[in-house]
Amino acid sequence: MKKALLLILSIVLMAGMFSSAALAQDSVSVMAVWGGQELDAFMKMVEPFEKATGIEVQYEGTRDLPTLVTTRLEAGNPPDIVALTGVGMMKQLAEEGDLVNLSNVLDMDRMNKEYSQTWIDLGTYNEDLYGMYISADVKSLVWYNPKEFAAKGYEVPETWDELKALQEEMIANGDTPWSIGLESGAASGWPGTDWIEDIMLRTTDPEVYDQWVNHEIPWTDARVKRAFEIFGEIAKDPEYTYGAPTAVLATNFGDAPNALFTDPPQAMMHRQASFITSFIRDNNPGLVAGEDYDFFPFPEIDEEYGTPVLGAASMFGMMNDTSAARAFMRYVSTAGAQSIFVSELGKLGVNKNINPNVYPDDLTRQMAAMLREAPTFRFDGSDSMPGAVGSGAFWQGILDYVSGQDLDGVLEYIESISQDTYNQ
Structure with a gap:
């Protein structure tokens, strides 16, 4: 899968998804709470991106992400990308002007085709997109x-x-x-x-x-x-x-x-x-x-x-509007990138173009169907507050x-x- 995705990325590079300016910038910083197997899956996902673009993904992990983000903002040194802990954090940072409007970063025509309206709505604040989802979890x-x-x-x-x-x-x-x-x-x-x-x-x-x-x-x-x-x-x-x-x-x-x-x-x-x-x-x-x-x-x-089905999801927000950060966000929004991430974990895909065969077993496919067919779905409450x-x-x-x-x-x-x- 990695080799195939690397080839796709090379084609995309030539098509202009990643600008030459992005390739000239050699790093993008990402802050999240992941460790262990989740971190391993994330690093496997970004490996083809690094090879195709020459941009190094610098990961910073923390169990107390909201506090560290606040500290870094006060110091004027926020990460380029942050894995937001929930809708509540996304709305708060967007309201305070600390997140980049992704409607100006991502191809929204493609996003509307590849993402259900639920995920677009959950990442939207005041009609602009500030959170982009890469995977989901069923909690019930x-x-x-x-x-x-x-x-x-x-x-x-x-x-x-x-x-x-x-x-x-x-x-x-x-x-x-x-x-x-x-x-x-x-x-x-x-x-x-x-x-x-x-x-x-x-x-x-x-x-x-x-x-x-x-x-x-x-x-x-x-x-x-x-x-x-x-x-x-x-x-x-x-x-x-x-x-x-x-x-x-x-x-x-x-x-x-x-x-x-x-x-x-x-x-x-x-x-x-x-x-x-x-x-x-x-x-x-x-x-x-x-x-x-x-x-x-x-x-x-x-x-x-x-x-009803209770769920949560992994969501990225962009804090620094750099060409490398833009390239990273465009990459992780794709079905190919997300397929690597979910295939390594018991997580469920968000991009509609993900092939169910990437899931590790029938049990995970059943959970994906449960999420897809839920008569009533609600996002994790504590993450939304x-x-x-x-x-x-x-x-x-x-x-x-x-x-x-x-x-x-x-x-x-x-x-x-x-x-x-x-x-x-």
Whole structure:
């Protein structure tokens, strides 16, 4: 694939996608949170670009990206390209004039043909494009070991009542239903926000979810509190979670699914996004997708709301308008570049021209179809909120709640931060 893409890039170079000025500039800096397998996939994606253009991609990784970006902006030294943590960060930087309008960088006729309107809209602020997506994740997934399910006679649940019955059956058999990990360095707490968001989408209208994300209803609203309580019934109960809340708080999110594959298993289910497959494969070599690990949709809770799909995506923004940065953005918007990235990970393509055969297995193709066919789709809520709320108070609130703090106090704290942030 790399050789073929290199040939395509050479042709594109001659066609003028990358200007001679871009080739004269020898580097482009990219800041993101990626490490491990994600970083490896990114470097494989940019390798053909570097060979074809002579432009070196200088990567800078950080777990606390919003803080580092702010520091670099204050110092007058922002990266050329930033992998934005979500819609909220994109809108904030665009509003402050720190992002380049990509409508003047990318061929928008091509973008409108190769991207669905959803992804264009999600990257748009005040009618201009500031965020360009390169991959997506489905978050509404529960992972399990199908061999263990079959051996113990466990059936995949489709409703919350069936899930609750399954949990009780597991406990009666001496099994622990769930493995949950909230630790993620400076980003600790975010896996719990995904639980809240999925539950919100299954217990109220999508429009109410949107109101919550936009702070048009308070965090102390009964519907938000109910979502936290449903999550707490699992995450705070030592019978339901491996290692009890202490382990939930201390376990890294990437290590949490390992409990499903010990002998005997330490837990039977793990709720996490599609990208977790790369961690499963990396930590448990030899496991076969669809045989040793599989997923089912996060079950419906209230029948009238069904099973909406919660998702997130990797999005690039451009902070310095240089010829090399323009060349980089044009390259990563292509199906060829994104095919390399998603083929290395359990991520899903955004460009419509990506061939499904690039996915590593049928399981990933099923997730891509789930994203494509979702009757209701909503973007990750915490990623869509301003950083002080979504990646600040919300993340911290999850940790405080699981550690035993009073829920009303937790929600009042997040609400106070939200009032200060949204009213600025």
